[in-house]
Amino acid sequence: MSGTTSRDTADLWKAALVEIERPSSPVARFSAAESLAMDGGASLGPWQLAYQTYGTLNADRTNAVLICHALTGDQHVANVHPVTGKRGWWETMVGPGRPIDTDRYFVICANVIGGCLGSTGPASTDPSTGRAYGLSFPVVTIRDMVRAQAALVDRLGIDTLFCVAGGSMGGMQVLQWAALYPDRVFSAMPIATAAKHSAQNIAFHEVGRQAVMADPDWRGGRYIDAGVRPTKGLAVARMGAHITYLSEAALHRKFGRELQAGHAPSFSFDAEFQVESYLRYQGVSFVERFDANSYLYVTRAMDYFDLAADYGGSLAAAFKGTKTRFCVVSFTSDWLFPTADSRAIVHALNAGGGPVSFVEIETDKGHDAFLLDIPELFATTRGFLDAAARARGI
Amino acid sequence: MSGTTSRDTADLWKAALVEIERPSSPVARFSAAESLAMDGGASLGPWQLAYQTYGTLNADRTNAVLICHALTGDQHVANVHPVTGKRGWWETMVGPGRPIDTDRYFVICANVIGGCLGSTGPASTDPSTGRAYGLSFPVVTIRDMVRAQAALVDRLGIDTLFCVAGGSMGGMQVLQWAALYPDRVFSAMPIATAAKHSAQNIAFHEVGRQAVMADPDWRGGRYIDAGVRPTKGLAVARMGAHITYLSEAALHRKFGRELQAGHAPSFSFDAEFQVESYLRYQGVSFVERFDANSYLYVTRAMDYFDLAADYGGSLAAAFKGTKTRFCVVSFTSDWLFPTADSRAIVHALNAGGGPVSFVEIETDKGHDAFLLDIPELFATTRGFLDAAARARGI
Numbered sequence: 001m002s003g004t005t006s007r008d009t010a011d012l013w014k015a016a017l018v019e020i021e022r023p024s025s026p027v028a029r030f031s032a033a034e035s036l037a038m039d040g041g042a043s044l045g046p047w048q049l050a051y052q053t054y055g056t057l058n059a060d061r062t063n064a065v066l067i068c069h070a071l072t073g074d075q076h077v078a079n080v081h082p083v084t085g086k087r088g089w090w091e092t093m094v095g096p097g098r099p100i101d102t103d104r105y106f107v108i109c110a111n112v113i114g115g116c117l118g119s120t121g122p123a124s125t126d127p128s129t130g131r132a133y134g135l136s137f138p139v140v141t142i143r144d145m146v147r148a149q150a151a152l153v154d155r156l157g158i159d160t161l162f163c164v165a166g167g168s169m170g171g172m173q174v175l176q177w178a179a180l181y182p183d184r185v186f187s188a189m190p191i192a193t194a195a196k197h198s199a200q201n202i203a204f205h206e207v208g209r210q211a212v213m214a215d216p217d218w219r220g221g222r223y224i225d226a227g228v229r230p231t232k233g234l235a236v237a238r239m240g241a242h243i244t245y246l247s248e249a250a251l252h253r254k255f256g257r258e259l260q261a262g263h264a265p266s267f268s269f270d271a272e273f274q275v276e277s278y279l280r281y282q283g284v285s286f287v288e289r290f291d292a293n294s295y296l297y298v299t300r301a302m303d304y305f306d307l308a309a310d311y312g313g314s315l316a317a318a319f320k321g322t323k324t325r326f327c328v329v330s331f332t333s334d335w336l337f338p339t340a341d342s343r344a345i346v347h348a349l350n351a352g353g354g355p356v357s358f359v360e361i362e363t364d365k366g367h368d369a370f371l372l373d374i375p376e377l378f379a380t381t382r383g384f385l386d387a388a389a390r391a392r393g394i
Numbered sequence: 395m396s397g398t399t400s401r402d403t404a405d406l407w408k409a410a411l412v413e414i415e416r417p418s419s420p421v422a423r424f425s426a427a428e429s430l431a432m433d434g435g436a437s438l439g440p441w442q443l444a445y446q447t448y449g450t451l452n453a454d455r456t457n458a459v460l461i462c463h464a465l466t467g468d469q470h471v472a473n474v475h476p477v478t479g480k481r482g483w484w485e486t487m488v489g490p491g492r493p494i495d496t497d498r499y500f501v502i503c504a505n506v507i508g509g510c511l512g513s514t515g516p517a518s519t520d521p522s523t524g525r526a527y528g529l530s531f532p533v534v535t536i537r538d539m540v541r542a543q544a545a546l547v548d549r550l551g552i553d554t555l556f557c558v559a560g561g562s563m564g565g566m567q568v569l570q571w572a573a574l575y576p577d578r579v580f581s582a583m584p585i586a587t588a589a590k591h592s593a594q595n596i597a598f599h600e601v602g603r604q605a606v607m608a609d610p611d612w613r614g615g616r617y618i619d620a621g622v623r624p625t626k627g628l629a630v631a632r633m634g635a636h637i638t639y640l641s642e643a644a645l646h647r648k649f650g651r652e653l654q655a656g657h658a659p660s661f662s663f664d665a666e667f668q669v670e671s672y673l674r675y676q677g678v679s680f681v682e683r684f685d686a687n688s689y690l691y692v693t694r695a696m697d698y699f700d701l702a703a704d705y706g707g708s709l710a711a712a713f714k715g716t717k718t719r720f721c722v723v724s725f726t727s728d729w730l731f732p733t734a735d736s737r738a739i740v741h742a743l744n745a746g747g748g749p750v751s752f753v754e755i756e757t758d759k760g761h762d763a764f765l766l767d768i769p770e771l772f773a774t775t776r777g778f779l780d781a782a783a784r785a786r787g788i
Contacts, residue, residue, distance in 0.1 A: 139661035199648075206665075206670040239601045240634050252594075279601065
């Protein structure tokens with residue numbers, strides 16, 4: 001990738017590798033005797049989850065909010081990221097006085113199983129070989145991620161979560177939580193998500209995986225042993241995915257057809273248009289902090305997600321008789337998880353008799369809107385949690 | 395790429411290489427003295443265009459229809475392809491009794507400058523070095539393609555074309571023809587196209603180019619000299635692009651979340667879902683017939699296209715006073731060149747006082763609809779050409 005300062009990238013990756021094995025976050029460790037039974041049939045153990053918490057658990061243990069992160073997210077919701085030094089990915093939503101108010105709620109977020117920031121994943125050391133798992137790591141599902149989180153919530157001594165919230169893949173986990181542990185979820189906020197991954201979204205993920213696997217430095221997944229990294233392939237995967245996170249309107253507003261420098265085209269293959277330079281930067285900066293095999297595993301988990309399939313093809317059956325209070329949120333310009341996907345969730349909840357409110361927020365910011373400064377999202381979240389807190393007696 | 399039969403691919407590519415230098419199509423050769431002045435400042439010569447014709451030019455030389463092909467198309471509109479053995483890419487539209495009726499019209503289609511099927515492009519031999527041009531080939535624009543076609547039309551002794559028609563990048567050439575040579579275009583049919591390439595489309599192209607350039611076998615564009623090919627990178631580029639040619643509805647209808655074989659997921663990174671296997675096939679079969687550097691050049695030409703920019707920012711000015719009869723066609727589910735892009739063309743033509751009809755065709759087949767069996771497209775084309783032929787006295 002042109003524009004890469006490969007020395008910086010290597011230094012950051014060195015820091016990321018340290019986080020994989022000895023994260024700066026608190027870690028819940030589970031022994032081989034407490035192994036995680038996974039959907040693919042594997043039994044993973046020993047294993048661990050790295051997590052962050054914010055705020056204080058009340059005496060009744062009723063104010064815990066679990067945040068579920070998206071594909072390339074992590075547990076660093078509202079603190080400085082230990083590798084990149086950037087601010088937490090949901091500081092707009094989570095913190096003192098924020099919509100998910102840490103003066104009021106005890107907020108938990110764990111890196112997903114299969115991830116690369118301290119929870120066990122393909123870059124972790126396989127104790128049976130002393131080498132990184134690579135592709136010998138078992139394929140992960142959204143339900144595996146949720147089961148692992150439930151073990152952490154047990155470990156923290158929490159029975160019922162006041163709320164489970166998240167966007168995109170985080171929203172998939174929210175839905176899975178509510179279906180799998182209905183009595184442990186008082187309220188749920190799935191944002192910009194779907195109850196199953198669409199053919200188009202599987203297709204985009206597959207292109208990204210093929211880009212990673214086409215990189216000769218991927219080495220069949222054994223790059224950590226070889227001391228190399230498939231940075232070019234992973235950057236291409238990220239560039240392609242990033243387009244799907246934005247809307248055409250947002251790209252047009254941000255960049256249009258503006259050229260990089262000066263006014264005349266250079267007639268070359270350099271990053272001529274500003275949008276090209278922006279995408280290249282997205283690719284390069286992603287590679288600094290993310291493991292290529294984790295990218296394969298976590299995209300795969302999303303592809304496998306089809307909640308209705310586990311309930312005889314009926315999404316309503318997944319939520320039958322639920323008492324969980326739902327607030328479903330979508331964004332008008334999100335073409336990755338369009339409003340129709342959220343409506344399908346709402347219809348299923350209505351059919352199952354569940355209490356649900358639904359907000360479609362008007363914005364041209366695309367799928368990434370759930371991470372951005374969207375006042376209507378903040379107001380919706382605050383209002384929903386306030387009402388739920390009253391019902392819960394917090 | 396898994397699923398590649400690399401021997402077959404290599405054999406087909408050998409046939410493709412022959413077509414680059416000694417095409418089975420007729421060739422119009424232009425000497426160094428007849429060099430092509432290009433937008434980027436270069437002067438290309440000697441140069442050549444490989445083309446196909448169908449039907450017979452009438453005595454008045456008034457019945458010539460120029461077809462302009464899309465990004466990965468070629469001159470083999472309505473005959474068996476010399477490399478792949480497949481049928482022509484627009485046999486649904488062009489042939490005896492077809493909407494563009496070769497019993498009535500003399501149809502011409504030339505491989506674009508920068509292409510790889512017999513017209514001069516980056517895989518052609520640079521006479522000054524005896525090696526393939528590679529990246530020393532000058533960057534090409536849509537206007538360069540059109541100027542080259544005009545030289546061919548001159549060579550064929552045709553003054554005014556009865557119609558210029560094409561979809562996608564072909565439609566960009568149609569618009570450029572009408573703007574650059576208004577007196578030589580009696581009627582024009584730009585289909586599923588735009589007067590400028592959007593930021594999102596530039597972004598998708600840039601990801602494809604980065605996928606090619608990330609392949610170590612690309613060798614800075616000098617792979618032909620080295621006897622290798624960036625097949626993996628080019629296949630990834632094609633896979634990503636192919637998603638944009640279809641609609642989510644079409645992908646859902648064709649594949650949904652169906653698994654490859656059997657009913658149970660295999661929990662692996664094999665092509666588990668049918669849509670993955672389909673995409674991999676698209677990647678592999680594209681690589682058999684297309685040159686990677688041509689892919690860079692032709693995508694770049696589309697990115698540079700912004701017709702209004704050449705006329706002081708006014709698209710209406712590009713068509714001011716035109717007497718060309720236009721029929722603009724878009725498809726409801728085309729998100730690569732959405733109907734709004736076609737409307738912008740229609741508005742400009744109306745503002746310029748040009749005669750224009752506009753048809754938005756209802757289909758869920760996405761951008762690729764212009765290549766498919768769409769009865770409303772055929773009826774529209776037939777009706778438009780019939781009326782134009784009466785006006786032209788054919």
